[in-house]
Amino acid sequence: MAERKRKPRAEKPFINAARLRAGVGALAFLAMGAAIWLLGEWESRLLPIRLIEVEGELHHHSSRLLQERLSERLRGGILTADLEALQALAEDLPWVGHASLRRVWPDTIKVRVAEHRPIARWNADGLVTAEGIVFRPTGGAVPAGLPLLEGDDERAPEVTSRYLKWRDDLMLAGHLIQTLSVDPRGDWRLELVMGTELRLGTGAVEVRLARFIASAPQIEAAGQPQIVDLRYSNGFSVKWASRTGSELRAHSDRIARSGNRG
Structure with missing residues (x-):
């Protein structure tokens, strides 16, 4: 009796699954990049900062002056505004000894200032x-x-x-x-x-x-x-x-x- 030849196992489903996972990963990566791009482009419009509140005693620099300085350099919305850069800008004012900033939802940045004495x-x-x-x-x-x-x-x-x-x-x-x-x-x-x-x-x-x-x-x-x-x-x-x-x-x-x- 002639010996029956064994058929090779089908590997096609495994190859398709690997390709599927790779495709899903690529799509997820692209989606994440698109989300970041959209956030950068639209976040400042959808979630703008409408108010900068200054706290603390300001004898030599008025709150209005500090607000104007920060507003001029403000970039982004409530989620993406660079608070460290704004803090450095506030502390560049000669009379300002220390400044701290925090986000207050939905549209406010609060600045606490301590002046040099x-x-x-x-x-x-x-x-x-x-x-x-x-x-x-x-x-x-x-x-x-x-x-x-x-x-x-x-x-x-x-x-x-x-x-x-x-x-x-x-x-x-x-x-x-x-x-x-x-x-x-x-x-x-x-x-x-x-x-x-x-x-x-x-x-x-x-x-x-x-x-x-x-x-x-x-x-x-x-x-x-x-x-x-x-x-x-x-x-x-x-x-x-x-x-x-x-x-x-x-x-x-x-x-x-x-x-x-x-």
Whole structure:
């Protein structure tokens, strides 16, 4: 009896299923791309941002100005608007220290703003906060009555820290700081509102200032000091205002002490 030949298994259904899956995947990919394209093209029209609300105290930049700046750069609708870019734009305004933005359905962006709060002027054109952040406002009025701090920008945190401490120490002695400066060599100088200049030098400045505060009643009892040079290891010298006359120069001889200056 002749041997019956076996028929090969049909593989066609499996091939068709693989092709079907590939086709479905391609269609899904195309559909996703089309949906993204439609979202980009139509989302800003279907879900536009109609309102930008500003929260927080704005003393130097009005809410209207901030709203106008953000509106000019606004792209997309409520779902696609780039909040990080808008935050960076808000924080580029000189007086704005920090801004945070959030979406509020269906058509609002809320912006919360915290402004820089300067404690002093910084060099010729800037302002500085208690944290030592330097900013330079453009086209805005600088608050009146602020003291002047001077130094390199990178030393701003150190200068402001010392200013805040020395301000409190001197206020207890009845004095206010008008100018505090440190030069590139690290030489510190104070000018008081009463017109007296304190030269503290480059080292042991805390000790030297404490020495002045302790001796201030004795110095002021003698007259009006113009310059108090504290750059000595264990003393200071006083230059009196010219109107004090010979009697006060005699007092200054007794107040000045010996010591190496530095």
